[in-house]
Amino acid sequence: MRVLCTCVPGDGHFNPMLPLARAMAEAGHEVAFATAEAIGPHVVKAGFEFLPAGISLPDQLTEARRRYPAEAALVGAERFENFVPRMLGGVAAPARIEDLVPIVDKWRPDVIVHDETELGGPVAAAVAGIPHVDHSVGILRPLAMFRLAHQMLEPVYERWGVELGPHAGLFDYLYLDVCPPSLQSSWIDQVAVAHPMTNAAIPPDAGEEPPPWLAELADRPTLYVSLGTVFNNDPTVFRTILEGVREEPVNVIATVGRQNDPADLGPQPDHVHVERYVSQALLLPHCDVVVNQGGTAILSILAEGLPMIVVPQGANQFHNAAALENAGVARSLLPGAVTAESVRTELRTLLDDPGYRRRATGLAAEIEAMPGPPAGVALVERVAGERQPLVTG
DSSP states (O other), X not given: OXXXXXXXXXXXXXXXXXXXXXXXXXXXXXXEEEEOGGGHHHHHHTTOXXXXXXXXXXXXXXXXXXXXXXXXXXXHHHHHHHHHHHHIIIIIHHHHHHXXXXXXXXXXXXXXXXXXXXXXXXXXXXXXXXXXXXXOXXXXXXXXXXHHHHHHXXXXXXXXXXXXXXXXXXXXXXXXXXXXXXXXXXXXXXXXXXXEOOOOOOOOOTTOOOOGGGGGOOSSOEEEEEOOSSSOOOHHHHHHHHHHHTTSSSEEEEEOOTTSOGGGGXXXXXXXXXXXXXOHHHHGGGOSEXXXXXXXXXXXXXXXXXXXXXXOOSTTHHHHHHHXXXXXXXXXOOGGGOOHHHHHHHHHHHHHOHHHHHHHHHHHHHHHHSOOHHHHHHHHHHHHHHOSOOOOO
């Protein structure tokens, strides 16, 4: 079986697809990734063929802000629900489709697996007459967002002569649901083709070794601070968080992003370690609490049974922060509420109240009980062979 994977060009969309992609390769299938050039080195490093398709994440954000200034000016969850579908359906997908259609025609996949926010894959699959699989990246976002993206894509459907379902092609054949059931949105019940599959065990980069200091941490709680790989450009947020926790009786690990310089945060005491990037798979087993922006990494964090302070910065992070707080596994601080004092207070709350760790451990057990990537491979094989929706039950 030849499988073409497509994703939005960001680590937070590529990395969640790696467990399934590697399981498909281990099962003897040929797997390639089509996404923008910026992710190409990561694809190749992971051992997969890279096929350039679409524009970069910064470029699609810039163009979407130009086209949809009113929606771009919104904040928080309102911006997420109104601006992001327009960006994905009006800017990102049309550009990617122009490359995907000829790629599919030349590479001849049996099935396309796309991350749930990459909406060009379903169109390219429909043009080629092959099925596609939706790979979720976490908590299912409001279905109205996919319907809005579908409206944005209608000129594209007309141009390529295809018809897709009302949710921009999602939920047509198979939706691989990576979210543990008790954290998932209630409207997952409306997705007839949703099948569970965990992807929480995302391996480190090939050949990556843990930093030497990791094995020498003092015997006390360890806090990990990360704002992901997209919304990490404001050093003020990192400075505020570190100011709030550096005097607390904890080890502190902060990763600021490949493009940022740890030196910009100034000198730190010996128990505070600031790095550009270290794979979370190497860090999380050593941690007790995490400060995170609430992106796709939340499932890997929960798989370790770790409570969080969520400081959402954009995209689906506000939606995720609310769900995590409702589940009793996190405290959230919206942008205007992030101060050194508030971060310090929330850290003490998570360390002093064992209920947060207990509930996070319960979610870790849910994740561990979910079918793994090999089960996902079997489902993808069925879709490629049967070319029919895999209705649950």
